[in-house]
Amino acid sequence: MAEKPWRYRINQQTRVYVFLQVYVVLILLYLMYRLTYVIFDDYIVQHIETHGRAVFITGCDTGLGNQFARHLDDLGFVVFAGCLNTKSPGAVSLTKECSRRLHVIEVNTTSDESIQRAVETVKKQLPKKGLWAIINNAGMDMLGDVELSPISLYEKGFNLNMYGYIRVMKSFLPFIRQSRGRIINVSSVRGRLCEPNQSNYSTAKHAIETISDSLRLEMKKFGVKVSIIEPGNFGQATAIGASHVIERNKSELDEMWQSVREEVKEAYSWSYMEAMLSKPVGGWPPKADSSVVARAVEHALCSGLPKYRYLIQGKGSIVFFADEFVVLTLLHNIIPTWITDKYIVFWKGL
Secondary structure (H helix, E strand, O other), X not given: OOOOOHXXXXXXXXXXXXXXXXXXXXXXXXXHHHHHHHHHHHHOOOEOOOOOOEEEEOOOOOHHXXXXXXXXXXXXXXXXXXXXXXXXXXXXXXXHHOOOOEEEEXXXXXXXXXXXXXXXXXXXXXXXXXXXXXEEOOOOOOOEOOOXXXXXXXXXXXXXXXXXXXXXXXXXXHHXXXXXXXXXXXXXXXXXXXXXOEHHHHHHHHHHHHHHHHHHHHHHHHOOEEEEEEEOXXXXXXXXXXXXXXXXXXXXXXXXXXXXXXXXXXXHOHHHHHOOOOOOOOOOOOOOOOHHHHHHHHHHHHEOOOOOEEXXXXXXXXXXXXXXXXXXXXXXXXXXXXXXXHHHHXXXXX
């Protein structure tokens, strides 16, 4: 085969050189942007005074919601901590350990009537500066492959993880428009990148990403800011490994198994289903630290320049300082999908 002309070799070298130059310039521009943002946010942007402002949070019985309630109470907010059960250990601990500014109220975000009762309760106890923010956080993990999951379980998951958020936003938006405040929706890294056996949960979280983007654009004319919190691997900071959650997961897997045809059972096997379950790690409260997520919520609430999205790295399963799903989320828009697919399949042992 004839050797390629020298002009071709020079052109190839030039293209590589130009690409590397552009790549380095882009990295430097990004670093400059981050530095400028930090300086601007810390020293120039006005931060919100917390005292006399109220926030309403869902899902405060356990997990991140419980942490948010404590943190925002420490900051001086009037906190309405929405709990499914006001007699749960998490709810009782909030009442005992937090200030009198914190009010534990019962709310079930799958019920319009329950949310309306919460609205009336909040309305009666609002401080002079009104309701500054709602933090949509209540949710639950849902397991199962697409082929295995009956429609009834998709409806169950969506009713809490997606429609629950919508119900709360629609019910409390008049207060937020009046205060020109904030709406914070807790999504997940799985709202940006999917995982096998998690289509129910991931689909709902992708919906939260989309509706938050729509709402952010719609609320600009009212001066309301909308932010999305995207925690990575913080499962150990929630009740996901608690015995009652494992029992619910087992019950849902039984429902899946009973709903599918024999040919589907033969293709998957019951042992495949059982492998989806987490190992029980005890009850509440957990030992893992989620304060970094609470600080992101604080910034979204208090900064005059809140971010649209807060992607927060949790604990990695291979090396503790690198949350695999956060890393893949950052990369999946710039690397081919087949690469991320291969890594996830290898990582999950499928």
